[in-house]
Amino acid sequence: MIAHASHTERADAHEIGDVAAYMAKLGESARAAAAQMRRASTSDKNRALLAMADHLQRRRGEVLAANASDLARGRENGLDTALLDRLALNDARFDAMIEGLHQVAALPDPVGEIDGLRSRPSGIQVGQMRVPLGVIGIVYESRPNVTLEAASLCLKSGNACILRGGSEARDANAAIAACICEGLREAGLPDTAVQVVAITDRAAVGHLITMPEYVDVIIPRGGKSLIERISREARVPVIKHLDGVCHVYVDATADLGKALAIAVNAKTQRYGTCNTMETLLLDAPVAETLLPKLAEAYAEHGVELRGCERTQDILGGIVAATEEDWHAEYLAPVLAIRVVDGIEPAIEHIERYGSHHTDAIVTEHYGLARRFMAEVDSSSVIVNASTRFADGFEYGLGAEIGISTDKLHARGPVGLEGLTTRKYVVLGDGQVRQ
C-alpha cells in the first residue's frame, strides 16, 4: 500500500516496489546526513528551526487542508472519536507547533560539551564529549504534531532521523515534512536529515527497526502494544516507555495537609497521563483520619475507590481491590487504596506491583525520606510532591521526546541530552604508552 502524500513522495513511491530497498535507501541517506549533522553549528541548527516555523506559518492553509483530508478519510474508515481528536489540527494546536520550534531553538545545544577533563599521570588529559547518537528512528501513531516535535529535537541534538507516523495522518505528515525540508535547505543543512517514511505498508516498520547498520536507536511513541511489539522485534536499541503504575505512600510522619493535597492532585489533576497515581498506600496510624477526608475529596471529582480490607473497614461501602487492581494502570478516575504497616511493606508493594515509573512518599521524617529515595527503584522518586511533576518540562529539560522506563542510557523524562551520547576525548602532546 503506497500513500500518495505529496508530489515528491508520490514520485518516490512509484519508483519503489520493494519496501526493503526503499527503507535501506532512507537508511543510507540518513547515515550520510548524520555525518553532516554531527558537525552542524548551533546557529545553523537554530536557523533551520526558525525557518521551519516560517514555512509552517506561510503554509498553514495547506497543512490544515491536508489534515482535513486525513480527517475525512478517517471518518470514512470509521475511526473512533478519540482517535479523530488526536488526529485533528486546529489553529491552537498549529500555533503550539510553531511555538515549540521557537522553544527548541532557544534551548542550549548539548553537542560538544566536554565534561570532567582531567590530567592523568601519563601526561594526557581525558574528558568526555557529548555527541549526537547518529540516526534515530521514531515510530508513532496518529498525532501529526509529533512529526514536528520529534524532528525538531533530533535536529537540535545533531541527529538525523527517520519518522514513521500513522497512516491515518499521512497527508498532514507529508505537508509538515515539506516545511521541515525547506527549513533544512534554507539553513544549508541536508534535507535528508529528517525523512518521513512515505509508504504506509506496515512492513516498513519491520525494516526500520532491524537495520542496525543505518539506525542507532528506535524511539516508539504510542500504545503499549505497539511498544511491546517493537521492543520484541527490534535489532536496534529501543528507548521506550511502558506502564506508569505510580504510587503515593503517606507515612504516619506525614503532614496531613500536604498528604491530602498531594494524594488528590496526583490522582485528579489529569487521569490519562503516565505519571498519574494509580494506587495510594496509607500507613495504618493515619488511615483512620485521612481516609474519610480523601473519600470526600475523591467523591467530588467522581473518582471510584477500590480498597483493601482495612480500607473497606474504615470507609465502608467501597469495592474490594483485587490482585488485578494492584497491577492496574487505570488511566481513568479509579483509584486503588491499601493500608500498610510502615515504609517497608510500602516499598515491598511498590517493588512488587509498580512499574518503576514514578513513586512518591509523603513524610516529615528525614531518615524515611532518605531511605525511600535510595531504595525505591523507579525512574522518578519524589518526596512531598505530586507524581504529576514527573515531566520533562517540570524538570527543566525544556522539551521531552518521551519518558523512558528503561534503566540503560536514558531513564525518566528524555530531553535533548537523552538523544546524545558521550565519547572520550584525549588531549596529548606526543605521549606514548610505556
Place this chain on the structure above:
Amino acid sequence: MIAHASHTERADAHEIGDVAAYMAKLGESARAAAAQMRRASTSDKNRALLAMADHLQRRRGEVLAANASDLARGRENGLDTALLDRLALNDARFDAMIEGLHQVAALPDPVGEIDGLRSRPSGIQVGQMRVPLGVIGIVYESRPNVTLEAASLCLKSGNACILRGGSEARDANAAIAACICEGLREAGLPDTAVQVVAITDRAAVGHLITMPEYVDVIIPRGGKSLIERISREARVPVIKHLDGVCHVYVDATADLGKALAIAVNAKTQRYGTCNTMETLLLDAPVAETLLPKLAEAYAEHGVELRGCERTQDILGGIVAATEEDWHAEYLAPVLAIRVVDGIEPAIEHIERYGSHHTDAIVTEHYGLARRFMAEVDSSSVIVNASTRFADGFEYGLGAEIGISTDKLHARGPVGLEGLTTRKYVVLGDGQVRQ
C-alpha cells in the same frame, strides 16, 4: 551436562533436571539480592571485598588445585596452548586477583551521588541520583580471574550478578565463587548477590540472556563470535565490545618526532589489544619524509607493512593493501598504510572502514585537532597521543569491566559508573501540579 563444581553446587545440580527452571531460580534469587544490595552501605561492600581477599589468600592452595584439575581436563580434551595459558592461574596471577580486590575496595562508591539538584519555578528541587543497574549477567570464556574481577565490580556498584564462565574453568570458578560467597556472608550481605552458574549446559546462556524479568543487562566478554551470538539472541540490553579497527592519522601539520613515536607505539606496544592501531593514514606532504623512517622502525619490530599504491611508490617492495586490509583487525604485527590528501579523506576513510573504537590524529594545528575531535564518531578520539591509552586504567576509571563499542549507555572503557544508572529525585514541600 552438569558440572560437579563444589559441594553446594553439586547438591543444586542434582536437584535440577531442567535448565530453564534452574536459571529462573538463579534469576529470582538475584532479583531479591539486588533489592538488598541497592541499600548496602559503602563500608559493608568494602568489608565484603576485603573479606574475599582474605578467604582467597587462605584458600590459595585449594583454588590452585581446582585450577590444576581444570588444566588437566583441558589437556585431556586437547585444548590449544593459548587457551590453556589463559586458563592457568599461577602465584603472580593469584596475587594480582587479591590486589585487584583491594583496589576496587579503595575506589569511590558511585551509588547515591546526586547531580545537578536544581530548584524549579514550581518550588520543587530536581536532581539525578546514581543507582545500581540491578542484576547484571556476565558471560565469559576461559580466564577464571574474570570471575573475581566481574564479581568485585558488580558488588562495589551495588548490583547483583549472575556469572557464566567457560566450562573449561569450572573447578577454579567454583572455588573462587566459594570465597566470594564467604566474603559476602561475613559482611552481612546476601551470598546470592554473586551467583556462578553451576551447570555447563550451553542452554544456560540462552536462558540467561532472555530473562528480562530477572536480568537488567548482559555483558559478554570473549571472542567476537560469542558476542555476536549473544547480541543477536538477547532479549535484554547488552553492553558489548566488538572490533577495534583503530587508526592514526598524521597530518602535514604534525610534529614529525611525535608522529613517529606515536605511530610506532600505537602499533608495536602490544599487538593483541583492541586499541592497537591497525591502519596508519599519512597526509601526502609528509609521507615521503616519514615513510622511510617508519619502515625502518617497523622493520626492527618485525611488523609487516601493506600499503596503498602511493605508499608502495615511496617504499617499494611492500605488499599491496587490498580492500580487506582496510577492514582488518589484525591483532598481529601487520599494518596497513594509506597516503591521503588531508583531513577530509582521512576522516572519510575512518568513517568507512573503522569500527568507531579509537582513532587518533597527530597535528599541531588547533583547528584541525578540534575538527577531528568533533567529527570522528568513535568511542575514543585522541589528539597527539597513542591509541594504546584507550583503557579504563589509563583514563583513571580505576577498574574496567570492558570497553563498549555501543553508543547507548556506556561508550568506551566501562568502569563502575557504567554499571550504574541515574534516576530522578524530586524534593518538595507539599507541591502539587497546577
